[in-house]
Every structure is written in structure tokens, then in C-alpha cells.
Amino acid sequence: MTVSITVNGTARTFDVQTHHTLLRSLRDQLNRSGTKECCAEGECGACTVLLNGRAVNACLVLAVECDGEEVVTIEGLSTNGQLDPVQQAFVETGAVQCGFCIPGMIVAARYLLSSNPHPSENEIKEGLAGNLCRCAGYSRIIDAVELAAKRGQG
Amino acid sequence: MDIIGSSIPRLGAVERVTGAQQYAADIRVENALHVKLVSVPCAHARILAVHSNDAAGLPGVRGLFTAADLPHPVPRYGPVYTDRPMLATGETKFSGEPVAVVVAETEDAAKSAARLVRIEFEELPAVLSVDAALNAQSPLVQDAALRPNDPLAGTNTLREWQFGWGNVDEAAADLVVENDYSFPMVTHFAIEPHAFLAAPDANGVTVWSPTQHPYVLQRVVAAALHFPIARVRIIAPDPGGGFGGKGWPKVEPLMAWLALHVGRPVRLVLSLEETFQAARRASARIHARTGFSSDGRIVFQDIEANFLLGAYADIGARVVSKASYSACGPYRAAHARIAARALLSHTTPSTAFRGFGTPQASWAVESQLNQAAATLGIDAVEIRRRNLPARGEAFNPNDTPADGEWNTALTKAANAIAWSAPLAPNRGRGISLGLKSSSTASRSVAIVRLHFDGSASVLCGTSDMGQGARTVLMQIAAEELGLSPDRIAIVMGDTAVVPFDSSTSASRSTVFMGNAVIEACERVKMQLRQMAQTVPGADGMSPADLLQAHFGPTRGEVIGIGEAGNAYEPGHPLGGRAAFWELMCVACEVEVDPETGETTIHKLVLVSDVGKALNPHQVEAQDEGAAVMGIGHTLMEQLVLGADGRILNLGSLDYRIPSIKDVPLELESHLIENADGPGPYGAKGAGEGGTLAVSAAIGAAINQAAGITLRDLPLTPERIWRARNEKGRTRNE
Numbered sequence: 059m060t061v062s063i064t065v066n067g068t069a070r071t072f073d074v075q076t077h078h079t080l081l082r083s084l085r086d087q088l089n090r091s092g093t094k095e096c097c098a099e100g101e102c103g104a105c106t107v108l109l110n111g112r113a114v115n116a117c118l119v120l121a122v123e124c125d126g127e128e129v130v131t132i133e134g135l136s137t138n139g140q141l142d143p144v145q146q147a148f149v150e151t152g153a154v155q156c157g158f159c160i161p162g163m164i165v166a167a168r169y170l171l172s173s174n175p176h177p178s179e180n181e182i183k184e185g186l187a188g189n190l191c192r193c194a195g196y197s198r199i200i201d202a203v204e205l206a207a208k209r210g211q212g
Numbered sequence: 213m214d215i216i217g218s219s220i221p222r223l224g225a226v227e228r229v230t231g232a233q234q235y236a237a238d239i240r241v242e243n244a245l246h247v248k249l250v251s252v253p254c255a256h257a258r259i260l261a262v263h264s265n266d267a268a269g270l271p272g273v274r275g276l277f278t279a280a281d282l283p284h285p286v287p288r289y290g291p292v293y294t295d296r297p298m299l300a301t302g303e304t305k306f307s308g309e310p311v312a313v314v315v316a317e318t319e320d321a322a323k324s325a326a327r328l329v330r331i332e333f334e335e336l337p338a339v340l341s342v343d344a345a346l347n348a349q350s351p352l353v354q355d356a357a358l359r360p361n362d363p364l365a366g367t368n369t370l371r372e373w374q375f376g377w378g379n380v381d382e383a384a385a386d387l388v389v390e391n392d393y394s395f396p397m398v399t400h401f402a403i404e405p406h407a408f409l410a411a412p413d414a415n416g417v418t419v420w421s422p423t424q425h426p427y428v429l430q431r432v433v434a435a436a437l438h439f440p441i442a443r444v445r446i447i448a449p450d451p452g453g454g455f456g457g458k459g460w461p462k463v464e465p466l467m468a469w470l471a472l473h474v475g476r477p478v479r480l481v482l483s484l485e486e487t488f489q490a491a492r493r494a495s496a497r498i499h500a501r502t503g504f505s506s507d508g509r510i511v512f513q514d515i516e517a518n519f520l521l522g523a524y525a526d527i528g529a530r531v532v533s534k535a536s537y538s539a540c541g542p543y544r545a546a547h548a549r550i551a552a553r554a555l556l557s558h559t560t561p562s563t564a565f566r567g568f569g570t571p572q573a574s575w576a577v578e579s580q581l582n583q584a585a586a587t588l589g590i591d592a593v594e595i596r597r598r599n600l601p602a603r604g605e606a607f608n609p610n611d612t613p614a615d616g617e618w619n620t621a622l623t624k625a626a627n628a629i630a631w632s633a634p635l636a637p638n639r640g641r642g643i644s645l646g647l648k649s650s651s652t653a654s655r656s657v658a659i660v661r662l663h664f665d666g667s668a669s670v671l672c673g674t675s676d677m678g679q680g681a682r683t684v685l686m687q688i689a690a691e692e693l694g695l696s697p698d699r700i701a702i703v704m705g706d707t708a709v710v711p712f713d714s715s716t717s718a719s720r721s722t723v724f725m726g727n728a729v730i731e732a733c734e735r736v737k738m739q740l741r742q743m744a745q746t747v748p749g750a751d752g753m754s755p756a757d758l759l760q761a762h763f764g765p766t767r768g769e770v771i772g773i774g775e776a777g778n779a780y781e782p783g784h785p786l787g788g789r790a791a792f793w794e795l796m797c798v799a800c801e802v803e804v805d806p807e808t809g810e811t812t813i814h815k816l817v818l819v820s821d822v823g824k825a826l827n828p829h830q831v832e833a834q835d836e837g838a839a840v841m842g843i844g845h846t847l848m849e850q851l852v853l854g855a856d857g858r859i860l861n862l863g864s865l866d867y868r869i870p871s872i873k874d875v876p877l878e879l880e881s882h883l884i885e886n887a888d889g890p891g892p893y894g895a896k897g898a899g900e901g902g903t904l905a906v907s908a909a910i911g912a913a914i915n916q917a918a919g920i921t922l923r924d925l926p927l928t929p930e931r932i933w934r935a936r937n938e939k940g941r942t943r944n945e
Contacts (some may be wrong), residue, residue: 075320084235086319091238092231094452096403097484101864104403107669132231145229155837156678157228158404158452164229186872190864191404191677192453195836196872198881 061125065090066134072150074121074161081105081116084131086117092132096190103189104167106162107131113169115188121151135168147200154191163189167203176207214689215567215697216893219829221262223452223682223702234408235452236422237481245274245411247480248322249310249463250329252490253826255340255523255558255857256351257333262312272321276329278312282469288358289436289465291428293525294372295358296561298436298466302383302701303336304314305353305523306559307858308489313466315474315497335935338857339368339557342518345555348936353566354525355555370521370554371529375785377609378547383512385503386757390586393576394924395907397495397520401869402567404452405487407604410467416443417468422451424459424675425715430707436465437472444468448705454677454842456564457491459717460527467939485863491860492851493565494519494531496572502580503547508588508595510581512547513540517573521554522561529554531562534649535569537786541577542618542647542795544607558857564717566646566838567903568650575925578644578908583921592643593626600645603888611649613788616821616896617884618645621797624882628817629799635916639814640804643799644911646904655777657711658728660689662770663737666756667699670729673713674704674721679899680830681721687826688892690724692733693755713775719897722826724776726892739770789871792889795821796901798839798909802878802919809933811847811914816876816906823889823896826922831898832881838902839879844870846907850926907927 062071067087074083081098082202084090084107093116096207103117108130135142141149146168153159163186170177170185177185182203227233254569266274279286279301286301288294300311300390311330316322339350345368351367359365364372409420412853416439421428426446434444451458460858463480470478482490496519503511517536536552539732575600585595600622601607601614622645629641659671667926676682689700703709713725740758744750747761781788800816818835825831848868852860861867888892915921 070826085238090231091234094235094404095481096405097239097864099865102403102484107341122396132229136230141229148229149225152219152222152833154222154225154228154831155680156222156402156404156451156453158235158402160228161231183872188302188871190403190869190871192401192455192869193837194833194843195840196870196875196881198833199872 059121060134061122063124066130074119076122078121080118080119080121080124081128083117090131090133094158094161104159104162106165106189108165108169112150113166126207132165135164142168143209144171144206148201151198153198153202153203154202159189159191163191164200167206168202171207176212215825217824217828219695219827220683220687220697222677222680222830223686225662229777234449235404236420236449239409239420239449241409241411241477243476244479244816245315245317245474246319246322247478248314248326249486250312250314250326250331251308251310252304252331252333253858254335255304255307256336256338259300259311260332260334264312267314267325270321270325270328272317273314273619274317274326275315276312276325284930287436287465289432289461290525291432291460291527292529295354296524298469299845305352306561308486308560309523310463311878315470319924340557340559340853341494342520342555342856345520345557346518352375354557368556370525372551372553373533373536374551375550375874378512380512380547380549382516383503383547385511386506386794386926387504387584387587388501389580390501391580391726391923393498393500393579395572395575395734395796396845396925397492398845398849399488399867400455400457400493402451402453402455402457405482406458406462406490408464409479410471410473411479412471413445414560415445415732417472417510418445418447419464419468420447420449421464422458423448424451424454424677424717426448426673426675426705426707427712428715429461429464432461433465433468438470447705450463450705451675451677454675455566456568456717458677459715462490488859488862489560491563494521494528494562494569496520496577498573500576500580502584504584504588506588508598510543510545513545513577515539515550516552517552519554519569519572520557522557522559523560526561526563528562531564531569532784535573538608538647538649539577541606542607542645544601544605550825562806566841566900567648568718570646571842571903571907574646575907577904578840579911580924582908582912587699593622593631596622596645612793614796615793615888616795617886618795618821619938621795621819621821621884625797625799625817625819628880628882629801629815631799639801639803639915640913640916641799641801642909642916643797643914644905644908646901648900648904649786649790649793650792650794651718651724651778652790653778653780654714654716654720654724655775656713656728657726658725658732658774660729660732660736660772661712662755664759664767664769666754666759668693668695669703671703671710672725672729673710674725675716676704677716679834680827681716683727683830684722684826685729687701688729689733691924692730695769706859719899723791723891723897725891727776728774730892731776733771735772736770736775739772792896794897794901796905798905800913801908802910802913802917804932806936809929809934809936811927812844813876813910817880817882818902819882819884820898820901821884821896822898823891824885824887824894825883826892826895828883831883832849833907834899835881835902836879840870840875840901842903843874843910845925846910848928
């Protein structure tokens with residue numbers, strides 16, 4: 059069937075198979091490969107995107123469910139080459155290693171800060187509990203979110 | 213600003229935070245067909261027939277292949293042993309081993325067709341444990357015909373080794389501690405599952421793989437295809453996490469054959485579940501007998517290490533020999549005897565995994581020290597101090613002497629954890645050292661091209677899988693050439709472009725590729741000096757001006773080639789001495805909930821002896837990440853097999869790795885820098901250390917907190933709870 063989804067501010071109309079996930083459509087049809095696939099069962103958070111402003115696992119949402127909705131992916135966070143404060147903080151604190159979990163991590167952090175601009179360390183942990191990273195000890199990721207919060211997330 | 217020793221941000225960080233970084237699965241090649249592997253739902257089975265007509269008839273299916281379609285004999289491959297068939301032939305040997313492969317125009321068509329392939333099979337008894345592998349009555353995992361002239365061919369022992377010195381049998385000890393320890397089967401769980409592409413090209417074939425070792429993959433693919441190396445090109449995008457799981461070839465030879473056979477590009481992205489079935493860490497059972505004098509000095513170490521490999525050797529035997537060879541850890545012992553076996557089983561082939569077998573051995577040896585300390589009434593820090601060699605001491609008589617201030621690491625860690633402070637109820641502290649032999653025989657080559665405008669490209673075969681090799685190699689080139697970072701390009705990941713490198717493993721890249729880059733830069737500078745002698749007024753000219761004055765309108769460049777490595781020593785049990793020792797000390801304080809058995813790590817301290825941290829943030833982040841990975845196999849991770857050899861907790865729902873809520877409440881990383889390493893500016897390698905010593909430190913702390921003794925990892929709440937509640941038992945099953 060045909061769906062219309064606003065992705066990073068641009069309306070996109072395209073045909074999808076009813077069993078295809080939002081993740082699949084983003085990566086394979088819309089050429090938005092910044093959103094990553096790992097577990098494909100909603101445990102790792104690598105595919106986190108914003109759906110109408112809320113963080114969701116794009117592997118657990120069907121593309122047809124997003125008809126008429128608004129999606130923001132990692133590619134939609136920076137504007138004109140200017141990094142979002144959360145992205146900037148991840149770079150500065152050394153929170154990025156291999157980077158595969160990072161798009162999902164940053165989108166989840168962005169959502170956390172939009173709903174709670176000054177989270178405590180425990181609230182950061184709660185907010186990112188659904189995003190797995192295998193490289194880091196997570197502490198620099200916490201530092202990054204704290205730095206972004208301190209600067210105001212813009 | 214001095215760029216060496218400066219924590220400049222990671223190269224590639226911006227691409228990674230914006231989603232622009234292209235990982236293997238993000239690369240699209242025109243006209244690519246999609247590949248899906250088909251296997252049977254058990255580990256060991258005789259393949260009776262493959263019925264593929266229904267599948268082959270589906271729209272979009274372009275091919276369906278079994279071993280019968282491959283050249284005969286079926287091509288086999290492997291980095292050391294040429295034992296793994298491209299597709300299972302006759303029988304399957306582990307759960308998930310591909311029996312058939314579907315190639316189709318779309319991913320959906322490939323998946324649908326794979327579901328329609330019907331494999332008739334007869335399930336056979338599977339060898340799934342150390343005991344079963346050692347039992348002479350068990351079925352043979354590997355066809356004895358593949359092991360000509362091998363006296364062990366009729367057994368499930370792939371190889372065995374005897375290492376050591378002195379005479380353990382005649383050594384007199386006041387106390388002998390003797391125990392069995394077990395270490396679980398765990399999986400790498402890089403967040404990026406494996407993904408591969410292959411395509412015919414004008415010279416032969418190109419394979420895209422997020423491999424850590426492009427030149428190993430090139431050699432193995434070429435051998436499997438009977439191609440000269442020159443006709444195989446490997447493109448290796450930066451891996452989304454490696455940890456050893458992307459080190460050695462997986463299904464790339466099959467992909468290369470498929471691309472050539474169907475004459476089109478082919479693409480395969482494994483699911484996380486398939487990735488679990490593609491690579492894992494060897495489990496191990498270690499029997500340790502350690503003799504001590506009454507003042508806590510180690511008299512002898514007598515270790516029997518049985519590592520359970522999978523159905524094919526991969527690099528598994530090397531893991532066992534290397535870890536066992538230095539299993540005694542960083543301690544002096546007058547006598548040592550290590551008997552090690554690499555055992556085959558009907559399980560996923562085990563491969564390299566951060567620490568390369570040492571975490572398994574260290575769990576046993578360090579826990580032995582803790583028990584001896586308690587029995588002899590000696591503090592756990594003090595007993596280590598009494599056994600640690602001083603710098604320059606040959607603690608392992610056949611290898612590189614102690615090359616760092618290991619006692620300093622111990623003291624630093626003890627102080628940072630407030631070792632002697634009183635403990636609150638249900639709390640405990642533990643400390644442990646870990647020592648890993650680094651790269652033995654290996655080689656790295658780097659090419660530095662100084663371009664006409666004075667900017668430079670550094671070409672090297674290292675893979676940046678998150679450790680930050682690009683950044684460190686750029687820092688080295690910037691220092692050596694006197695260039696600003698934005699004038700340097702680091703080029704990696706294409707065997708058509710970069711020169712030979714043995715591997716990105718064994719914490720070796722900073723040391724060896726770093727030295728190669730330095731030598732390449734020196735050769736560039738030497739040529740510039742020669743050039744300056746022929747150019748009038750060259751004094752004080754910038755390199756760019758000098759190049760322009762020298763070449764004039766024809767333009768040109770200066771190329772320097774550098775090589776570094778350590779030579780192969782035929783007489784050495786490992787083929788070479790350790791280039792340096794990677795030493796880590798871990799100390800921690802934990803709390804165990806007496807009602808649930810749950811462990812909270814209040815603080816974990818890491819101290820590593822790194823020689824020189826070229827980028828301190830990156831080194832610390834490596835140590836922290838490795839430690840958290842170690843917390844995984846210490847507290848929660850374990851692949852559980854069913855009787856049929858299938859992995860019961862296949863996937864992220866049932867196999868848990870540490871999340872942000874599982875990490876220590878405080879995590880501190882300290883570096884010891886005495887510029888005493890063989891690498892650039894005195895650097896030693898780093899990055900695996902955290903995994904080496906975490907288990908025994910946490911284990912000791914849990915034992916103290918809960919008043920128990922556990923010797924089987926992982927130390928799950930259930931095991932801790934049972935040990936507390938079943939008094940009198942010291943060993944949990």
C-alpha cells in the first residue's frame with residue numbers, strides 16, 4: 059500500500075509491503091541508512107528514531123503504522139552541517155567508539171532531554187537503558203548527555 | 213599543542229554521530245542479489261537430501277546451491293587449518309552451519325525461498341562439552357581423513373601442548389591449592405552484525421567485509437578459490453565493533469564463489485542470531501594446582517587447561533596455545549607445568565575474543581592466589597606483591613622479561629579502592645592482575661605519500677573498529693611530518709590501495725603500524741633532505757615550497773615506505789617472544805544483596821601499564837569498555853546449549869550483555885606511563901587489558917561479601933543465592 063510519512067521534515071510518499079518495518083523502509087527505500095539494525099527485536103535500541111516526537115524502536119513499528127506521521131532520524135538532528143548539541147557533546151566527551159550504536163543512542167538521548175532537560179545520572183541511565191553499547195563503559199555516554207544538558211539542548 | 217599524548221577527538225566521530233558513517237550493511241552495490249543461508253535445527257546431522265524445487269520456483273530466485281553444486285572436492289578454508297567447507301558436506305557439525313544457500317533478487321524472496329527449502333536429515337549425537345570431547349566413545353567431530361599424519365586424528369583433540377620449566381613433581385610446597393574453574397561460552401555481540409558483499413571484477417573478485425584483518429581474508433579467499441592473491445580484492449569498511457569476532461574469515465569464501473558463479477554482486481547481512489552462530493569465545497575448564505611456601509611465595513603452578521573449540525578450528529588452537537603459554541600470569545614461579553588442549557565440539561567455531569584466552573586462564577590462576585592468601589592469612593595485595601617480578605626479571609624463563617612497573621600498578625589500584633578501609637555489611641573487595649602476551653611474529657607496512665601541496669596520505673592495513681587507530685596513526689604522522697591534522701588523510705580498508713598488514717589484533721596496531729608510519733615518515737623526510745641539496749635557497753623552505761621548487765610544473769610526490777614487526781622465531785613455542793606484555797590491575801568493591809544474590813559494583817578501578825598513552829582518552833575508554841565486557845562474562849553472559857546443540861538463548865532477549873544500568877557506579881581508569889614500550893614514543897599496546905583481570909577481582913569481592921566460594925562463571929544472582937543457601941557446598945553446578 060502507499061504511505062505518506064514526513065521524514066526529517068520532508069513528506070515522502072511511497073509503496074510499502076504491509077510486513078515491512080519502518081526501519082526497513084528508512085534504510086532500503088528512503089536511503090536513510092544512519093538508523094542501524096542489530097537485534098531486530100526491540101532490545102538493543104540501535105534503530106531508535108523519533109515518531110511524532112517520541113523515541114521508538116523502528117524495528118518494532120510497521121511502515122504502514124506511520125502513514126501520516128512524522129519521523130525524525132539521526133540524519134534529521136543536524137541542520138546545515140551544524141551538529142545538534144547532543145551530537146556535539148558525544149564528539150567532545152569521547153563517547154563514540156565504533157559508533158554503530160551511536161545514532162540510536164543519540165536519538166534516545168535527544169528524546170530524554172526533550173522530556174527532561176536536566177536529568178540526574180539515574181534518569182540518564184533509565185532513559186538510555188534500552189540502548190546497548192558493546193565498546194564503551196557507558197560512563198562517557200553519561201558524560202555526553204550531562205554536557206548536552208548543561209549547555210541546554212538548543 | 214603537542215599532539216602526542218593529547219586527547220584529540222576521534223577521527224570519524226562526526227560521521228558516526230550524524231549517521232553518515234558507512235558500515236558494511238550500508239554499502240549498496242548496483243544490481244546486487246540477496247543471499248540467505250539455510251541450516252538444520254540441530255548441531256550434528258547427516259544430510260540425506262535437500263529438496264529445493266518449491267524454493268527454486270519462487271519469483272525472483274536466481275539460484276539455490278548445496279555442496280553438490282560446488283567444485284569437488286568441496287572447497288575448504290581456514291586461517292590455519294583448511295577444515296571448513298564452503299557448505300556442509302555429508303553432515304552438519306554445528307547449529308547454524310549452512311547446508312544450502314539461496315540467491316534472489318530481493319531480501320524477501322531470498323527469505324521466502326529459504327523457508328521452502330526442505331532438508332531431510334538424521335540427527336546424530338553431538339559433542340557439546342569438555343567431558344564429551346575428552347571421552348573416547350564420543351563421535352568424532354572432524355573427519356580423520358582431513359588430518360593425515362596427525363596422531364590425534366582419531367580423537368576430538370585438535371592439538372595439545374606442554375609448556376613450562378623446572379620440575380613440578382619434585383617441588384616442595386607448604387600449601388597446595390587445587391581446584392577446577394570454568395569459564396562460559398560467550399559471544400562477541402558487536403552491535404553491528406556481520407555483513408558481506410562480493411562482486412566479480414576485472415581482475416577476479418572483490419569482497420566487502422567488516423574484517424579486522426583484510427590481508428588474512430584475502431589470503432584465505434584466494435586459497436579457497438585457487439586464485440592468486442592478486443586477483444582477490446578485500447574492501448574492509450570500519451567494523452561496527454570487532455572484539456575478535458570479525459578477525460578471521462567467516463562465510464566470505466562462499467560469498468566470493470557465489471558472486472563468480474552467478475556473475476553478479478551478492479549481499480548477505482546476518483541477523484544477530486546468525487552472528488551468534490558465526491563466532492564465539494572458547495569456553496574452558498581449568499584445573500589448577502598451585503604450590504605456595506608458607507610466606508605466600510608461589511613454588512609451582514601446575515595447570516591443565518581444556519578449551520572447548522567449535523566444529524572447525526578457525527583461530528581457536530592459537531588462542532589456546534598463546535593463552536596457556538602465559539597462563540601463570542605476571543608471577544615468578546620456580547616450577548611450572550601447563551598442559552593445554554584445544555578440543556573440537558559440535559558447536560559454533562570459537563575464535564579470537566578480546567583477551568585471546570587469557571581471561572579464561574586468569575580467572576583460575578588469580579582465584580588460586582586469593583584462596584592461598586586467605587588460607588595463609590596473607591593479604592591479597594601482599595601475596596601478589598611477594599610474587600611479582602621486578603622490571604627486567606625473567607619471570608617466564610623462555611620469554612620477554614618483565615617490562616613494566618607491575619608493583620606500581622598493584623599499589624595504585626589498591627590505594628584507589630581504599631583496600632584496607634573497613635567494609636560495610638554485604639560488601640566485599642577484590643583485586644586481580646592480568647597479563648597477556650602481545651603480538652609475537654607479525655608485520656606491518658605503511659606508505660606515506662607527501663603530496664605536491666605538502667599534505668599527506670597515510671596508507672595502512674589496520675582496521676579502525678572503534679579503538680581509534682585512525683586517530684592515533686594520524687597523531688603520529690602529524691608529529692613526524694610537522695603537519696596539522698587537517699592536512700593528513702588516513703586511508704584504510706582496501707587491499708588494492710593499502711600495503712600488507714598481518715592483522716588488527718593482539719593490541720598491536722599502535723606499536724607496529726605506529727612504528728611503520730614513523731619509518732615511512734622518516735623516509736619521506738630523508739628524501740626531502742636530499743632534494744633540498746639540489747634546490748637553491750632550500751633552507752627554511754616549507755615541504756610544499758620545496759616540492760614545487762623541485763618538481764616544477766610536472767608536479768609529483770614523495771613516497772616513504774615503512775615496515776615494522778617482530779620476526780618469526782622457529783624454535784619458540786609461539787613462534788616469537790612477546791613484543792611487550794599487556795598488564796592490567798583491577799580492584800573493585802561490590803555489594804551482594806543477601807535476599808536476591810544480586811551484585812552491585814560500587815566501584816571498579818583499572819590500572820594499566822601502557823608505556824605512553826598517545827591519546828589518553830582513547831586508552832582509558834578502551835580499558836573501561838574492556839572491563840565492562842569482562843563484567844559481562846563475569847556476572848551475566850553465557851550461551852546455553854540444548855541437548856541437540858542448539859543455542860537456547862539465541863538473540864538479545866535471552867542473552868544479556870551489560871546495559872548502562874549494569875556498569876559500576878564508579879569506574880576509574882588510571883594509566884602508568886614510563887615510555888618503556890617498543891612502540892612510538894615508548895607506547896605499549898592497550899585495549900584488551902580490561903578483560904584480563906575483571907573476573908577474579910569481582911569473584912573475590914563477591915565471595916567476601918556473601919561468604920561463599922564460586923569457581924564457575926558467570927556469577928549469576930541464582931548461583932550466588934544458591935551458594936549462600938546451600939551451605940557446605942563450595943561448588944555450584
